[in-house]
Amino acid sequence: MYSASSTQGADQRLEKSLADRKILVVDDEPFILKSLTFVLKKEGFHVDSATNGLEALEVIRKEKPDLVFLDIMMPKMNGLEVCQWIRQDPQLQDIHVIILTAKGQEADREKGLQIGADEYMTKPFSPSMVVKRIREIFG
Amino acid sequence: MGMALDSGFPLLSLLAALPAILSLLFVFAALLLLLEAQAARFTVLATAAVAVWAVGYAFTMQATGPEEALLWIRVSTAGLLLLPALCYLFNASLVQPAGLSSPRVLGLLALAALFETLHWLHPLFVQGVERHSWGYFPRYGLAFLAFMAWFVVTFWVILRDTWRHYRQAPKGPVRSRDRALLVAWFFCFCGGWDILIGFGVPLPPVSYVPVTLFLLCAFVLLLSQGKIEFLEHWSLASVLQSTSDSIFLVHPEGALSAVDNRTAALLGYESPKDLRGRPVNELFNDDTPLFCPETIQRIRSAKQPESLQLDLKTPGGPAVPLRVRLSGIFDRKGRLLGLVAIGRDLREEIEKTEQIRQANRALQEKIAEIEERTLELSRTNRELEQSQAIVKSVLSDMEASQKKLEEAYIRLAEADRAKDAFLASVSHEFRTPLTSIRSFSELLLSYPDEPEETRRDFLGIILQESERLTRLVNDLLDLAKIESGRQIWRDEELDLAEILGSVQQSFSALTAGKALSVTVRVDRHLPRVFADRDRMFQVVSNLMANAVKFTPCGGTIELGAEAVKIEDGRPGSTMVRVWVSDTGCGIAAADLERIFEKFHQAGDTLTGKPEGTGLGLAISREIVQHYGGTIWAESAPGKGSRLVFTLPALPERDVSEAGRGRGRNRGHEEATTRETSRADKSTLSL
Numbered sequence: 001m002y003s004a005s006s007t008q009g010a011d012q013r014l015e016k017s018l019a020d021r022k023i024l025v026v027d028d029e030p031f032i033l034k035s036l037t038f039v040l041k042k043e044g045f046h047v048d049s050a051t052n053g054l055e056a057l058e059v060i061r062k063e064k065p066d067l068v069f070l071d072i073m074m075p076k077m078n079g080l081e082v083c084q085w086i087r088q089d090p091q092l093q094d095i096h097v098i099i100l101t102a103k104g105q106e107a108d109r110e111k112g113l114q115i116g117a118d119e120y121m122t123k124p125f126s127p128s129m130v131v132k133r134i135r136e137i138f139g
Numbered sequence: 140m141g142m143a144l145d146s147g148f149p150l151l152s153l154l155a156a157l158p159a160i161l162s163l164l165f166v167f168a169a170l171l172l173l174l175e176a177q178a179a180r181f182t183v184l185a186t187a188a189v190a191v192w193a194v195g196y197a198f199t200m201q202a203t204g205p206e207e208a209l210l211w212i213r214v215s216t217a218g219l220l221l222l223p224a225l226c227y228l229f230n231a232s233l234v235q236p237a238g239l240s241s242p243r244v245l246g247l248l249a250l251a252a253l254f255e256t257l258h259w260l261h262p263l264f265v266q267g268v269e270r271h272s273w274g275y276f277p278r279y280g281l282a283f284l285a286f287m288a289w290f291v292v293t294f295w296v297i298l299r300d301t302w303r304h305y306r307q308a309p310k311g312p313v314r315s316r317d318r319a320l321l322v323a324w325f326f327c328f329c330g331g332w333d334i335l336i337g338f339g340v341p342l343p344p345v346s347y348v349p350v351t352l353f354l355l356c357a358f359v360l361l362l363s364q365g366k367i368e369f370l371e372h373w374s375l376a377s378v379l380q381s382t383s384d385s386i387f388l389v390h391p392e393g394a395l396s397a398v399d400n401r402t403a404a405l406l407g408y409e410s411p412k413d414l415r416g417r418p419v420n421e422l423f424n425d426d427t428p429l430f431c432p433e434t435i436q437r438i439r440s441a442k443q444p445e446s447l448q449l450d451l452k453t454p455g456g457p458a459v460p461l462r463v464r465l466s467g468i469f470d471r472k473g474r475l476l477g478l479v480a481i482g483r484d485l486r487e488e489i490e491k492t493e494q495i496r497q498a499n500r501a502l503q504e505k506i507a508e509i510e511e512r513t514l515e516l517s518r519t520n521r522e523l524e525q526s527q528a529i530v531k532s533v534l535s536d537m538e539a540s541q542k543k544l545e546e547a548y549i550r551l552a553e554a555d556r557a558k559d560a561f562l563a564s565v566s567h568e569f570r571t572p573l574t575s576i577r578s579f580s581e582l583l584l585s586y587p588d589e590p591e592e593t594r595r596d597f598l599g600i601i602l603q604e605s606e607r608l609t610r611l612v613n614d615l616l617d618l619a620k621i622e623s624g625r626q627i628w629r630d631e632e633l634d635l636a637e638i639l640g641s642v643q644q645s646f647s648a649l650t651a652g653k654a655l656s657v658t659v660r661v662d663r664h665l666p667r668v669f670a671d672r673d674r675m676f677q678v679v680s681n682l683m684a685n686a687v688k689f690t691p692c693g694g695t696i697e698l699g700a701e702a703v704k705i706e707d708g709r710p711g712s713t714m715v716r717v718w719v720s721d722t723g724c725g726i727a728a729a730d731l732e733r734i735f736e737k738f739h740q741a742g743d744t745l746t747g748k749p750e751g752t753g754l755g756l757a758i759s760r761e762i763v764q765h766y767g768g769t770i771w772a773e774s775a776p777g778k779g780s781r782l783v784f785t786l787p788a789l790p791e792r793d794v795s796e797a798g799r800g801r802g803r804n805r806g807h808e809e810a811t812t813r814e815t816s817r818a819d820k821s822t823l824s825l
Contacts (some may be wrong), residue, residue, distance in 0.1 A: 029571055031600055035578035042586060073567065102570035103563070123574040127581050 022065035053077025087116035385482035572604035666788035681755035690723035720781035
């Protein structure tokens, strides 16, 4: 049984439709961006993209997405640094960070999670799995 | 004298009997001395004289009257006492062997005898003068003068001598003798006085008592003299008995006078007396005589002792070696009285010497042994040192080896790290296109109702990424093969101008698309190179691709080749230099070396993600270095770039010899396969 407030919160959350969910995809590979953006848009999310770390931060501050996909190997600022920035900023604490990278070593995974990422996924990935995961995250 | 015995006074008769008593005492003393001294001939004589005297006295007492008896006794005594004095005077050898002479005693006794004689003769003289009227004064006077002379001379000389001797003599029998002698002289003087009175010299009278007392002193004298002689004789006897050396007393004629007891025993005799009188040379070996004329002569003349080595003949045994010291005994006149030979037994000495010699020999042997050992030791020592040196060198070798091992390990570790880094890069490079392929394939299947355009788009991407993957795989394989040395090089004579031309042509579409102007500039007489055609094409293509990629539209690209002489001392070393220059964005100074590394991609470019694999320049470098050339970049940001490589040129004569065949068949024949492992550079093991 939910309390009226929680129900209200849940309702509020449900009210926040999928279209209101903002997802940011950051990767320097255009095809990755393309595939991810396509599938997420297909699922009804609002999708932004960035091709390097600095750009990503700009977009985060401006758009305040709910979820961010970060690639690590990027010019100007890599994904781990971006993650750190996000975690250090009190305003950005609610953002769910998923690292999506070709670096598949256990050490890299640990490092990513230690930096503050919520999840760590490796490429190649399955778009449908990604979507499923997003649905889980957003309730 | 001349007193009648039948006098009324007993004292007078006692006095008359005194000489008789004294003579008895003489007998006793003489006997005593005879027993003790054993060899004092003088004592024997004295005893004989006294005995004769006593017997004569007794006999004459019986035969004639006492007066006549007394006269006979006194005459005989005087005569017998005179005899030794005469002996002394003529230095007869009768007394000498004993080694003792007592001139003072003899002198005294001679004088006494004379006094007695004259004393007795005095009345006879008187009577004779009266009875026979001899011519009183001349004979009487002559005798008197003779007597006086004798008296004065002898008395003075002997007295003086005795006094001197008495002063010097130590306490003992000698001193007491001399004392008695002096006293006797005094009484002798009295006797002489009496005689003078008898001769008519007007002197006060002296009584008969001093004469008697003189006889008493003579007795004491005899005793002490005997004692002295005994002591002297006894000393010699004790020496001869106890000495450990051999002592020989030899007559001047060569007869043995005395010998010590030990030597006598050695020679097999019971007592030394048995040897007395033997010629002394008989005792020694024939070749070592003791008594030989030359030695004696030397002793006589030099009066120095001689040292000899003699061998004593022992019965039933080896000869005993003696070291003998021979010296002569001389009287006051320097005449040889006898010889004394003292010999030391050398047997022990010889034995000891022999022992020492043996010990010495043993010592020498030991020393030789020790020397040998020392030599051995030093030899061993040298060997040890050598071994040590060897060990040291081995150790240093080991250290060097260890260092090499450490270095190799470091290199291995580095290589390992490089390998890991490479694998990480490679996996990343693979995953990226794979991701696209997978994602878009899945999307195509998940969303079948997408428009045709989208579908075509996705498929195109899939194809493109597949091709990218293929290129990546091929490049990696190429690189691996070249690095591991498994690449097959089909070398042939090449004209690089041709290659440049081919590359220009193959890129014509791309360059046209970007409106890039491309020129080829080649030296007129460009030397040929000996290399694999395809690989050369690959290298130039790589450089060209980079130039095209990084030059913006409207830029210029130049391909060139020229001959270059290398001045490094090697005769006729010519290289061919090939370059590709562009007017592109340039390369930062820091990247000029790094662009040739694997997977280096200039990411911050104008056109975004590049299409290359990042291995092109690495492969090019491997190929160029395989042929012994170098590759480098000349550039500055914003000022374009020029990538250059050199290859060894073929010398002119090789060109003519090798001909101009360029077919692949020819290349096959000349194929060189390099199987040498270059593991230190290889990061993949295929």
